[in-house]
Amino acid sequence: xxxxxxxxxxxxxxxxxxxxxxxxxxxxxxxxxxxxxxxxxxxxxxxxxxxxxxxxxxxxxxxxxxxxxxxxxxxxxxxxxxxxxxxxxxxxxxxxxxxxxxxxxxxxxxxxxxxxxxxxxxxxxxxxxxxxxxxxxxxxxxxxxxxxxxxxxxxxxxxxxxxxxxxxxxxxxxxxxxxxxxxxxxxxxxxxxxxxxxxxxxxxxxxxxxxxxxxxxxxxxxxxxxxxxxxxxxxxxxxxxxxxxxxxxxxxxxxxxxxxxxxxxxxxxxxxxxxxxxxxxxxxxxxxxxxxxxxxxxxxxxxxxxxxxxxxxxxxxxxxxxxxxxxxxxxxxxxxxxxxxxxxxxxxxxxxxxxxxxxxxxxxxxxxxxxxxxxxxxxxxxxxxxxxxxxxxxxxxxxxxxxxxxxxxxxxxxxxxxxxxxxxxxxxxxxxxxxxxxxxxxxxxxxxxxxxxxxxxxxxxxxxxxxxxxxxxxxxxxxxxxxxxxxxxxxxxxxxxxxxxxxxxxxxxxxxxxxxxxxxxxx
Numbered sequence: 179x180x181x182x183x184x185x186x187x188x189x190x191x192x193x194x195x196x197x198x199x200x201x202x203x204x205x206x207x208x209x210x211x212x213x214x215x216x217x218x219x220x221x222x223x224x225x226x227x228x229x230x231x232x233x234x235x236x237x238x239x240x241x242x243x244x245x246x247x248x249x250x251x252x253x254x255x256x257x258x259x260x261x262x263x264x265x266x267x268x269x270x271x272x273x274x275x276x277x278x279x280x281x282x283x284x285x286x287x288x289x290x291x292x293x294x295x296x297x298x299x300x301x302x303x304x305x306x307x308x309x310x311x312x313x314x315x316x317x318x319x320x321x322x323x324x325x326x327x328x329x330x331x332x333x334x335x336x337x338x339x340x341x342x343x344x345x346x347x348x349x350x351x352x353x354x355x356x357x358x359x360x361x362x363x364x365x366x367x368x369x370x371x372x373x374x375x376x377x378x379x380x381x382x383x384x385x386x387x388x389x390x391x392x393x394x395x396x397x398x399x400x401x402x403x404x405x406x407x408x409x410x411x412x413x414x415x416x417x418x419x420x421x422x423x424x425x426x427x428x429x430x431x432x433x434x435x436x437x438x439x440x441x442x443x444x445x446x447x448x449x450x451x452x453x454x455x456x457x458x459x460x461x462x463x464x465x466x467x468x469x470x471x472x473x474x475x476x477x478x479x480x481x482x483x484x485x486x487x488x489x490x491x492x493x494x495x496x497x498x499x500x501x502x503x504x505x506x507x508x509x510x511x512x513x514x515x516x517x518x519x520x521x522x523x524x525x526x527x528x529x530x531x532x533x534x535x536x537x538x539x540x541x542x543x544x545x546x547x548x549x550x551x552x553x554x555x556x557x558x559x560x561x562x563x564x565x566x567x568x569x570x571x572x573x574x575x576x577x578x579x580x581x582x583x584x585x586x587x588x589x590x591x592x593x594x595x596x597x598x599x600x601x602x603x604x605x606x607x608x609x610x611x612x613x614x615x616x617x618x619x620x621x622x623x624x625x626x627x628x629x630x631x632x633x634x635x636x637x638x639x640x641x642x643x644x645x646x647x648x649x650x651x652x653x654x655x656x657x658x659x660x661x662x663x664x665x666x667x668x669x670x671x672x673x674x675x676x677x678x679x680x681x682x683x684x685x686x687x688x689x690x691x692x693x694x695x696x697x698x699x700x701x
Contacts (some may be wrong), residue, residue: 509539
C-alpha cells in the first residue's frame with residue numbers, strides 16, 4: 179500500500195509539467211506525500227521511515243518528468259540507462275532525507291503540513307540544484323507555473339523555488355483539511371486559506387500583467403539551421419553546415435535590420451583555428467549587416483606543456499564579421515556525463531588531450547557582451563535551468579538574455595518543452611527579455627512577462643527576427659535571491675535541532691491527530 183501514493187502522484191506529475199503545465203495536478207500530486215508524513219509522524223525510526231516514504235515519491239516525480247532521457251541521451255552515450263537510474267536515486271534520496279526532517283519536525287512540534295511539506299520539498303530542490311559537479315535543477319515544482327502567466331508572475335518575488343514552496347503549501351493545506359475532515363469548521367478554514375492564497379497569487383499576476391510597461395529594445399534575429407545530430411559532427415559536412423547558417427543569416431538581415439543575430443550552441447562544431455575558412459564565412463554573414471553571437475568549441479592553452487582546456491563557448495563578431503578576442507563566454511554549468519564525467523579528470527584516460535574526451539572545462543565568472551543597445555548575457559543550453567546564473571547577469575546590468583542551445587537530442591519529446599519553460603521563469607524572475615536560438619527548435623522570444631512569441635517548429639530551417647522589448651525596475655528575487663529556498667533550509671535545520679533536543683530530554687511531542695506509536699527510545 180505504501181506505493182499507492184507515489185504511483186498516484188506519478189500519474190499527476192505526468193500532466194503537471196510542460197508541455198501540459200497544469201498547476202492543479204502539481205498541487206494534488208504532493209497531497210499523498212503529506213498524508214504519509216502525518217500518518218508516520220510518531221515513528222521512532224524517522225530515517226528509515228522517511229526514506230521509505232519520500233524516496234519513492236522523489237523517484238516517481240523524476241521518472242515521469244524525464245522519461246524522455248534514455249532515448250534522448252542514448253544517442254550521446256551508452257551510459258544513458260545508468261544515468262537515468264542514478265538521477266532517480268539521487269532525487270529520491272534528497273526527497274527521502276527531506277521527508278525524514280519533516281517527520282522529525284512533525285513529531286516534535288505538531289506543525290501543520292502547510293509548513294512542513296513546502297519547507298521539506300523546497301529544501302530538497304535547492305540541495306539538488308547546488309550539488310557540485312552533478313547539478314540536478316531540471317524539474318522544480320514551480321516549473322508547473324511557467325505555462326500559466328497569470329500564476330507565474332509571483333516568481334519575481336522569490337524565484338522558481340518560491341513557486342515550488344507555494345504549490346507545496348497548497349498541497350499541505352489540502353492534506354491538513356483531510357486530516358481534520360470530521361470537523362467541518364476546521365476543514366472550511368483550511369480550504370478558505372488555500373483559496374485565499376491562490377486568489378492572491380492570481381491577483382498579483384493580473385496586476386503585473388496589466389501594469390508592467392514594456393518599451394522597445396532592439397530587433398534580434400535567430401537562425402535555426404535544423405541540422406541533425408549525425409550531420410552536426412560529421413567532418414565531411416561541417417563546411418556545408420556553416421554555409422547553411424550564412425544563407426539563413428542573409429535571409430534574416432535582408433528582410434529586416436536586426437541589431438544582433440544569434441546562432442545556436444556550437445553552431446561551429448569545431449575549433450576556429452582549425453578552420454580558417456570559417457572566418458571568411460563569418461565575415462560574409464555579418465559584414466555590413468549585424469554582429470553575430472555564435473556558439474563554438476573553444477580551445478585554450480593552459481600553463482602545462484602540451485596541454486589545453488576545451489570549452490563549450492560563445493563568441494561575438496563585430497559588424498565587419500571579425501571575431502572579437504574578448505569577451506568570450508565559457509559555459510559554467512556542464513551537463514553531467516554528456517559534457518563532463520563528474521569528479522573525473524579527463525586526462526586520466528586521454529593522455530591529457532581534451533579533444534578526445536567529453537572533458538569540457540568549467541568557465542569562470544564572465545563579462546557580458548556589449549552591443550549598441552545594451553549588454554547581453556549568455557546562457558548555454560542547460561544553464562537556462564539555473565536561476566542564479568540569470569540573476570547574476572541581471573545584477574551585472576545586462577539588457578537581454580541570449581540562450582544558445584542544441585536541443586536536437588531531445589527530438590520532439592517533452593524535454594524540449596520543459597527546456598523552453600525554464601526560460602519563461604528566468605524572464606519573470608529577472609524581468610529581462612530572452613531570445614533563444616535552438617539548432618532544431620524550439621527558438622523563440624520570451625518577453626519580460628514570460629510570454630512566448632512566434633516560437634519556431636521542430637526541425638524547421640528558418641531565420642526569424644523578433645522585436646524585443648524591455649522593462650524598467652528590478653525584482654525582489656534579484657535583490658534578495660532565493661530567500662524562500664534558503665529560509666526552507668533554515669526551517670529544516672531548526673526542526674532537526676528541536677527534534678534532537680526533544681529526544682535528548684525524552685519529551686517527544688505528538689503530531690496532532692496522529693497517535694504516538696510508543697515511548698521514545700532511550701539514549
